[in-house]
Amino acid sequence: MSDINRIISRAAREIQPGNIVNLGIGLPTQVIHHLPEDMDVLIHTENGVLGAWKQAQPEQMDPFLIDSAGAYIATRPGSAFFDSAVSFAMIRRGKLDLTMIGAFEVDQQGNLANWKIPGKFSPGIGGAMELAQKTPRIVVLTTHCDKKGAPKVLKHCRLPLTAAACISRIITEKAVIDVTPEGLVVREKLEPISNEALQAITEAELIFPPELEAS
Template identity: 60%
Template sequence: MSLDRILTRAAQEICDGQTVNLGIGLPTMLVNHLPPERDVMIHSENGILGSGAKATHETANPSLIDAGGTYITSRPGAAFFDSAVSFAMIRRSKLDLSVMGAFEVDQEGNLANWKIPGKFSPGIGGAMELAQKTRNILILCTHQDKHGNSKILKKCTLPLTAEKCVTRIITDMAVMDVTREGLLLKEIADGLTIEQVVQATDADLILGEEIGRF
């Protein structure tokens, strides 16, 4: 499945010793793709540092949820605190990496992931501050929407979450880095050609000297 491809590749971005926030949606699924020996502290802005894998029906604790409302477990050394402390950690740039979803992301690193005009949205939540204050922003999303339109654009058209914040994008088709020169194609998915990825992408892609596969 394409989502498994994204998550398996994204798990390689998480390193021992990091403090990482996993955004609502696809990114929260990433915790179940991390090797059990990976020593990482997962942060959730509702007040947890040290989230573990999603809980089963038997192990679910009604008081232990992530920012998306999913029942989770905690790892040894986990800490619990209120939202004020949690957002203080974000605002002081204590997170090494935030993994977020996207409706749109463009070749300048602008991110739109909270609002589609005309559709209900509960609000921007913690996404704006995470996008602005985290050292590195990793975006996970499908390369195209359900209508076949590229989510990787020359310029975002939806309301922005934050400007020029994205570091790397991983889709079911490609891995791309945001650079000063533009969007650099680093890897493509097995079974695809570079031409297919370029054709499926609205943004202008810079082709690296060596383009890997995943």
Template identity: 45%
Template sequence: MNTSPSSPPRVDPRRVIAQRAAREVARGQVINLGIGLPTLIPAYLDDPASAWVHSENGIVGAGALARPQDLDSQLIDAGGGYVSVMPGGAIVDSATSFGMIRRGLIDITFLGALQVSAHGDLANWLVPGSLMAGIGGGAELAQKARRVIVTMPHVDKHGRPKIMTRCTLPLTARGRVATIITEHAVFACGEGGLRLVERLGALSVAQIREITEAEFSVAEGAA
């Protein structure tokens, strides 16, 4: 009989990031969710109906991913996922949807990233040499949303830092990222540089520095 203690269940870093990101959303805000990890955020809102999820392909008030028995081939989000629409939501044309973005009516856009610089530069659309259809709506969201929050793993799949002194990949937007949330930390970034405002998980400040290329200051209470 094996009496050795069982290992604790592994925590999914994507869900750690999404859960922390949900705390940035205030009731009544209009938020846009980038492809991938950001789509997990609504599951962690205290009340999923408290915010309006905007999808740039023409949904205001997108709801949860549709159940298999409720799939509607005409109702997908910008990432191609089958979704539902919240009560009071609307289907709009692309001109209206991008008009909302360009007029600054999106309170927060949550975006994934390949790299983010200490001063808020964002690179999230192209790795040189890879096939890519185009920059998509992320460029306009990054430029026009009232607040840009990046949700991403702290390092890439090769273990290389994604939070950089300067981005080495083609930029999506310059100086627009306000907050970075990874599975290990929450950073504020801008003209004054990078600042660690909260640690998530067990890593010390010194260990976070080891996996972050950019230098950063530490807010009181984050150490």
């Protein structure tokens, strides 16, 4: 299984029946393809859909119905369309249970940086700031290191923050890591890797609980 597939298939298990979920652009968008067709879940998209589903079949595509990444989507029975003020009222009032989101950097305080690289990348904030600040549970999906091999799980984010202390869990191709008051706790390893090797590619201090060794 590729690194990306390992992240996405593990991330799909984060979604509980009955959840209202937003899947951010990039890796999170792909999580929907790992959900059972009959799953009891409502997918929210920022552009005003509750009850979004997988890409529509070509003959059923509606040019007036996309998700926030631009894909032509199908909807499920019980879906609703609404304006952007309502869409973000839903977010800011905490009506979403879970948001999965990508990241440039995360850190051991649960800070998230994913909207701007000064001087290089500044396409705008989109919905990221409100989703990150107001969704009760934020799960970050990211490769463990960037394309040059530099760690993305840091002691302190260096890029401008999207939101502070907002992350509950980080899923990489290597591990599932929880943000706790004690620090970053490794809950699962997603490939065979020693604690030392995992720590070596992580700038933040990792906590390896005893039960992890036993598993």
